[in-house]
Amino acid sequence: MNCKIHHEHYDEIIDKFWPEGFKKTKQRIDIFKILHASETPLSAAEIYNQLLADTSKEQYAFSTIYRTLLAFEKAGIVTKSVLSTEDNAIYELSLGTHKHYAICLSCHKKFPIQACPMHIISEEVNQTLPDFRITGHQLEVYGYCRDCQ
């Protein structure tokens, strides 16, 4: 009755957001599920490890993960970002919404934050760069979480 998502509903969700003309392979669906179940963005390596953990025996190639993420990104359902404190990219589903994170410089945990001051920024950009068409943005807050002070 609310918007909480249960595992049994994955098929619906996938059907709803699956990009036009995309083949539904086992690997792509697995990656989609892992991204969907995660609270925070994941790196390719983290996705790889979860794939192995979830499905034990089976083999997955890193190249498949990267190619799938790139395809999802081009299709507009995945957002890629890079934190200046890490040396790899991270990916998250962006099914209509988006989030920002506070990142702990010590333990590297990511804490979602709600506020998005994009309206202020876009106003400012419209004034100083009237011909710039904004399509996206990224905001991260760095610092130290409770446990790492």
Add this chain to the structure above:
Amino acid sequence: MNCKIHHEHYDEIIDKFWPEGFKKTKQRIDIFKILHASETPLSAAEIYNQLLADTSKEQYAFSTIYRTLLAFEKAGIVTKSVLSTEDNAIYELSLGTHKHYAICLSCHKKFPIQACPMHIISEEVNQTLPDFRITGHQLEVYGYCRDCQ
């Protein structure tokens, strides 16, 4: 009489901001000058190319650039960031102030923007994550500039 900076004053600026106990080598000063003269953040490769262009014959090693940038970053006078659209890190001087940029997804130019809505964010973070101590942040706007629409 104003805060515009002239080349003849580099020595003063460098003296003022040079980190405690840092050896003043030719390479480090050159890198500092290049960062200081740039309107936008630069990658290690861009710094390298400018070093060669500015000083023609002389040799510079990439490792020196990276080590210098890392040292500057640790000393707090350089900020490192990574754009999700690029595959390398970029660096800029942060002598007390900081900037944000609108980045064109087509030509990759970076346009400085003034607004920084950090007060809103920090308020929100203080409420949802009362024990998170903010030390920095990063904000980028993506889109298409006038020439690339």
Add this chain to the structure above:
DNA sequence: TTGGTTGCAAAATGTTTGCATGACC
């Protein structure tokens, strides 16, 4: 069937490190 997708291995890229030489203080 067939064209898109995968796995594997190799390549490419950006960045870091070890070590002997060299330069600053």
Add this chain to the structure above:
DNA sequence: GGTCATGCAAACATTTTGCAACCAA
């Protein structure tokens, strides 16, 4: 003179690519 910084080359980590085998439509 002693210590720290540099240049070079090799190592490293992540990501990309080529290609044959495979599988969803």
